[in-house]
Amino acid sequence: MPALKCGNQIIECEGIIFDKDGTLIDSFKIWPALIKNRVKILQREIGFDKEMVQLLEKAMGLKEGDVIRRSPIVVGSREQTAAAMATLLFVYCGIPWDVGMEKANMALDLCDKEMGLVSQAIPISGVPKTLKNLYEAGFKLAVATNDDMERTHALMKYAGLAPYIHAYACRNEVERSKPAPDLIYLICRRLGLEAGQCIMVGDSLLDIQMGINAGVYMTVGVLTGASRKEEIDGISDMIIQDISGMQPGF
Structure with missing residues (x-):
């Protein structure tokens, strides 16, 4: 199982599930x-x-x-x-x-x-390099978003991020949107993993709550989008400035 250096912690996980807007894309x-x-x-x-x-x-x-x-x-x-x-x-x-x-x-x-x-396909600074590093280290990377599938695929492609993503789950594919766990459950089926083998990374309280409701191993909040630190502090397991704070731990 690959090791992930997240902030000042080393975490063992197989899957990393990202929100799209405000986490990967500079919405x-x-x-x-x-x-x-x-x-x-x-x-x-x-x-x-x-x-x-x-x-x-x-x-x-x-x-x-x-x-x-x-x-x-x-x-x-x-x-x-x-x-x-x-x-x-x-x-x-x-x-x-x-x-x-x-x-x-x-x-x-x-x-x-x-x-x-x-x-509209503008990645947040550092995102392309971070995803490339995580992908090459053997992590299974996925995107869970309230956007629809066609638009999500197009934005990720134009942003240059699609080559690093193994699976997607979009709002038009599930019955319930965030913070219900449906998107994560769908991604886990597509990755062949359990929720407990994955971490959820997002910029909003809804992302964090979705991860908690799905039973992921860890939730990671980033400060590049919807939520301020005080809004997710004490709810998210960890808070980092942006996803460049996540690197292979080797």
């Missing part, structure tokens, strides 16, 4: 433009005033140019983000909620096409 750098473009597309399709623009941006998680931690785009699934948009369209524009969901999902899909996924 906080991407999300402001993504949110603004989604709203522009909706405005083009429906037509509404500046106040509604600001409400929709905030509903997704953007306020005065900054992404709000633990907002829908940060900790929610794509479907949940669309639902937040559709609810505002229902309350303020009188658009039936099911029609609003269609419009919101259309805006999300069209935004990806107009912006291109390549522009």
Whole structure:
């Protein structure tokens, strides 16, 4: 079993499960433009005033140019983000909620096409080298994300991270999203491992809770995304600044 140096500890594990956004991909750098473009597309399709623009941006998680931690785009699934948009369209524009969901999902899909996924595939500094080192040391690496499978594969490919990933589990493949353990259970089946042979690495409290609920060997919180240290301190088994704090222990 390969040894992992994580922070100042040496850990024996076989699988390392990573969250994607805020852990591997520098989503906080991407999300402001993504949110603004989604709203522009909706405005083009429906037509509404500046106040509604600001409400929709905030509903997704953007306020005065900054992404709000633990907002829908940060900790929610794509479907949940669309639902937040559709609810505002229902309350303020009188658009039936099911029609609003269609419009919101259309805006999300069209935004990806107009912006291109390549522009959104920005790895956090140090991530490519760290994954390469862990992969070559014999760890089985996986990604558990609230994003959908097609988008996840594309982003990981364009970010240059796909060659190091053995398995994925995405929101559209399981019944329950984080913090339920479903994503980890699916990954473990694909890796041929038990949850207790794996560690879970993520930037949000939901990632840590998912790992705990699944019974992983250890949870590791990183400070590159959704959660501040004080939010996961005492809940996560270990906290490191970013995943470059994880290296083969040999």
